[in-house]
Amino acid sequence: MKILIEYECPQCGAPAVLEETDRLFACEYCRVKSYLFNKDFFQYVLPSKASDSKDLFFMPYWRFKGMLFSCVDKSIEHKFIDVSYQAVESNAFPVSVGLRSQALKLKFITPDLKGYFVKPQLSFQSVMNIFMKRFSDPANDVIQYQAHVGETISIIYSPFYIDKKLYDAVLNEPIGPKLPDEFDILKIPGGKPEWSLKFIPTLCPHCGWDLNGECDALVLICTNCISAWIPSAKRLKQINFACMKRELNNTVYFPFWRIKADISGIQLASYADLVRVANLPKAIQKGWDKIDFYFWVPGFKVRPKTFLRLLSQTTTAQPMDELKTQLPDEKIFPVTLPAEEAVETLKINLASFIKNDTLLDNLPQIKIKPKNLFLAFIPFQESHHDYVQPEYQISINKNQILLSNNL
Numbered sequence: 001m002k003i004l005i006e007y008e009c010p011q012c013g014a015p016a017v018l019e020e021t022d023r024l025f026a027c028e029y030c031r032v033k034s035y036l037f038n039k040d041f042f043q044y045v046l047p048s049k050a051s052d053s054k055d056l057f058f059m060p061y062w063r064f065k066g067m068l069f070s071c072v073d074k075s076i077e078h079k080f081i082d083v084s085y086q087a088v089e090s091n092a093f094p095v096s097v098g099l100r101s102q103a104l105k106l107k108f109i110t111p112d113l114k115g116y117f118v119k120p121q122l123s124f125q126s127v128m129n130i131f132m133k134r135f136s137d138p139a140n141d142v143i144q145y146q147a148h149v150g151e152t153i154s155i156i157y158s159p160f161y162i163d164k165k166l167y168d169a170v171l172n173e174p175i176g177p178k179l180p181d182e183f184d185i186l187k188i189p190g191g192k193p194e195w196s197l198k199f200i201p202t203l204c205p206h207c208g209w210d211l212n213g214e215c216d217a218l219v220l221i222c223t224n225c226i227s228a229w230i231p232s233a234k235r236l237k238q239i240n241f242a243c244m245k246r247e248l249n250n251t252v253y254f255p256f257w258r259i260k261a262d263i264s265g266i267q268l269a270s271y272a273d274l275v276r277v278a279n280l281p282k283a284i285q286k287g288w289d290k291i292d293f294y295f296w297v298p299g300f301k302v303r304p305k306t307f308l309r310l311l312s313q314t315t316t317a318q319p320m321d322e323l324k325t326q327l328p329d330e331k332i333f334p335v336t337l338p339a340e341e342a343v344e345t346l347k348i349n350l351a352s353f354i355k356n357d358t359l360l361d362n363l364p365q366i367k368i369k370p371k372n373l374f375l376a377f378i379p380f381q382e383s384h385h386d387y388v389q390p391e392y393q394i395s396i397n398k399n400q401i402l403l404s405n406n407l
């Protein structure tokens with residue numbers, strides 16, 4: 001489901017339509033670039049068709065779009081889910097926004113919106129638990145571990161009003177039977193909308209240069225002073241990155257998060273440990289117990305099946321080439337999976353390459369604490385159908401990448 005958002009340029013007021021995953025907005029009229037930012041969730045409102053005389057109130061819905069991985073009986077199941085669910089449970093209202101958000105253009109919440117905005121009562125995590133149960137096969141009673149990975153978590157407010165009956169203001173049609181007499185929306189905590197969109201100027205904090213990035217990029221790059229930036233609490237924060245330079249034909253650099261973690265419950269600190277745990281067909285060489293083990297996670301969204309394969313392939317490959325803080329002259333694929341989400345994959349990552357049933361059974365007891373993150377650009381060679389990394393024998397189907405812009 002693809003959500004479109006109606007928007008006005010904060011600089012000149014020109015109208016624009018954004019996609020849900022767009023973060024870097026470049027106005028077609030005034031050319032000013034800004035980065036859309038929020039510290040927790042983006043909040044949207046569905047348009048109302050009701051006449052202006054109606055007193056609207058807005059019910060909140062959590063929306064999640066992303067991947068769900070479940071470790072069940074020594075294998076990993078994956079699903080892509082795209083759902084919404086009441087953030088205030090009530091039988092009187094639709095349980096989800098349904099498919100309406102797909103057909104309609106949403107707007108960002110602004111403080112000047114009229115109406116009563118009901119405060120969310122369920123946390124995202126509790127709604128996520130409902131989703132996870134719903135999307136798990138009931139025949140699988142032993143789910144050892146589940147992780148949700150996806151950057152799209154938001155709140156959608158849907159308008160309603162009361163005119164003897166309860167009306168859905170999106171359709172301007174009554175829903176359900178007559179409301180009970182004691183129903184009073186004002187008894188549910190709420191008030192004026194408190195949320196508003198934040199903008200961050202996209203100038204490099206080091207050198208003032210205009211930062212580069214695709215519209216859905218989560219990491220912005222300064223090609224002048226060679227630095228990389230992520231938005232964080234109203235300003236840009238510098239992150240470490242490096243590039244593995246290669247002379248390949250038609251090179252495209254893909255971003256990967258390299259993560260060092262403290263792992264307990266399993267011996268996995270070095271490359272030698274990895275060879276044992278993953279049962280890699282290699283004889284352990286002297287010195288491999290001195291080489292640090294890292295988790296590797298794709299820094300881009302792709303269908304869950306491919307994502308899972310890339311987790312396992314990149315981590316077992318343990319790219320060890322020299323990484324230099326430089327930018328390739330060739331094309332860089334944008335980072336669309338943020339560091340926080342990469343961190344959510346670590347246990348699934350581990351489960352994807354463990355070749356030992358006893359260790360897999362211990363999965364719930366294993367603790368993984370990420371210590372430091374690093375963004376690495378790895379060169380892939382573009383061929384007719386795939387992007388291929390010849391040294392690590394990793395390939396990514398081009399169609400998968402094309403499909404990923406709707407994830």
Ligand SMILES: [Zn+2]
Pocket residue numbers: 009010011012013014027028029030031032
């Ligand atoms: Zn403008």
Ligand SMILES: [Zn+2]
Pocket residue numbers: 204205206207208209222223224225226227
């Ligand atoms: Zn700079």
